[in-house]
Amino acid sequence: MTILLQNLINRQNNKLRVVSKLEGKVINMKMKLVSAMIVTAIVISGIQSPCVFASSEITDTVETTESEVDTAESNSFTFRGLDWWAKKNDVEKQLVADGATVSNATWSEYVLRMSGINYTNTLSGSSYVDGGGFTGRYTGLKVAGYDVSDSYACYLFPIDNSGVVNKSIDDAQFYFGWYVFDSDDYVDGEGIYSDLSSKLTSLYGNGIESTEDDFFSTVTWNDESNNQIRLLLGGKNKDYKYVTLGYIAADADKRLDEMQSALDAEAANAEAIEREKNKNDVSGL
Numbered sequence: 001m002t003i004l005l006q007n008l009i010n011r012q013n014n015k016l017r018v019v020s021k022l023e024g025k026v027i028n029m030k031m032k033l034v035s036a037m038i039v040t041a042i043v044i045s046g047i048q049s050p051c052v053f054a055s056s057e058i059t060d061t062v063e064t065t066e067s068e069v070d071t072a073e074s075n076s077f078t079f080r081g082l083d084w085w086a087k088k089n090d091v092e093k094q095l096v097a098d099g100a101t102v103s104n105a106t107w108s109e110y111v112l113r114m115s116g117i118n119y120t121n122t123l124s125g126s127s128y129v130d131g132g133g134f135t136g137r138y139t140g141l142k143v144a145g146y147d148v149s150d151s152y153a154c155y156l157f158p159i160d161n162s163g164v165v166n167k168s169i170d171d172a173q174f175y176f177g178w179y180v181f182d183s184d185d186y187v188d189g190e191g192i193y194s195d196l197s198s199k200l201t202s203l204y205g206n207g208i209e210s211t212e213d214d215f216f217s218t219v220t221w222n223d224e225s226n227n228q229i230r231l232l233l234g235g236k237n238k239d240y241k242y243v244t245l246g247y248i249a250a251d252a253d254k255r256l257d258e259m260q261s262a263l264d265a266e267a268a269n270a271e272a273i274e275r276e277k278n279k280n281d282v283s284g285l
Contacts, residue, residue, distance in 0.1 A: 077204075077227040079153070079177030079247035080141075084227070088134065088155045091174045095138050100151065105137035111154045113256060114230055117178050117244045118216060132165075132259040133157045133172050141179070143245070144199055146192065149182035156255055165262050175255070178246035189241030193217070193233040196245060200231060207231075226250035 078084070080098060082091055092102060107123065109131055110116075116127035133156040141151045155172035157165050181192050197219050201207065207219040207229075217236055221229040227250045235241045 075223060076225055077221070077223045077229050077247060082174060082177065084175060084249040085173040087170065088136070088172045088174065089170060091153060091155070092136065095141070095151075095153070099140050099142070100138040101140045103137045103139050103150075105135045105152060108135050108137075110135060111156055111256065111259070112176060113253060114176075114228065114246055114248050117152075117180075117246050118232065119234065120180055120182060120242055120244070129256050129260050129263070131167075131263055132256065134169050143179055144196060146181065147185075148179045149185045150180045151177070152180070153177045156252075156259060159258060159262050163262050163265060165259070165266065175249040175252045176246065177248075178244055181243040181245075183235070183240035183242050186243075189233060189243050190236070192243045193231065196231055196243070200229065204229070 080095070082094060092100075096102065106121075107128070110123065110128040111133035112123070112128045112135065113126075116123055118124075118127070133154060136153045136155070138151040138153070141148050153174055154176040155169070155174050157167050157172050159165050181189065183189060186192055197207075200219070200221065204221045204223075207221040210216075210218045210220070214237055215234060217233045219231045228246075228248050230246050230248075232244045232246075233241060234244070
């Protein structure tokens with residue numbers, strides 16, 4: 001009886017397997033039929049009208065991802081990661097946190113252009129604006145493994161919509177920072193220049209070299225926003241050689257020109273007021 005029951009169970013299982021296989025074949029055949037119908041439809045539609053495929057050529061709009069924005073921002077040139085046009089107190093807090101000691105600059109009332117750091121102790125008339133802001137000097141900073149002789153930062157006074165200069169040092173805005181490697185501290189200025197040039201090139205690509213001048217050699221880099229880095233070797237044919245490395249905001253020259261115009265207008269107005277006060281004074285004539 002037990003054997004008979006077992007045989008019946010085995011037969012039933014075999015039937016189920018056969019049915020399952022048949023169903024599988026039916027399903028498989030149905031899928032093949034559907035696929036064939038789809039292919040046929042595509043071919044027919046292709047005869048009637050051209051197929052349209054998803055492609056980057058279809059749209060002119062390219063969405064910028066958040067990571068791409070971050071990458072673009074990270075490629076912008078800054079001086080020690082400081083925000084351009086940040087207020088003086090905020091900048092100095094970060095510099096002090098980096099190890100700087102705040103010192104006095106020789107020409108603190110002058111604000112410089114990039115050409116203002118061609119020399120370490122001399123300024124030319126076109127390289128700065130007198131009374132347009134504040135220049136700070138900082139000691140104790142390091143860059144690229146070097147103890148910097150001196151570091152500087154320039155802060156420009158803001159100008160309001162009516163053209164009046166706000167001469168509060170606390171409101172002055174950071175636009176230019178640079179390092180000086182002085183011949184009193186380093187004998188091999190050319191070695192420092194070459195080393196820094198190689199390191200900057202590894203970060204920002206090839207810069208624009210200028211070696212025609214008898215006294216200077218420079219390499220200059222500009223980012224997409226036109227913020228600028230310039231490395232300079234001075235006194236290259238002299239016994240003393242120095243290096244300056246400057247970082248300046250893109251629109252610095254434009255704002256310095258505006259500052260000079262505002263200061264000139266201020267001075268002209270003051271002179272006009274004084275003339276009016278003395279219009280009847282003929283003494284000494």
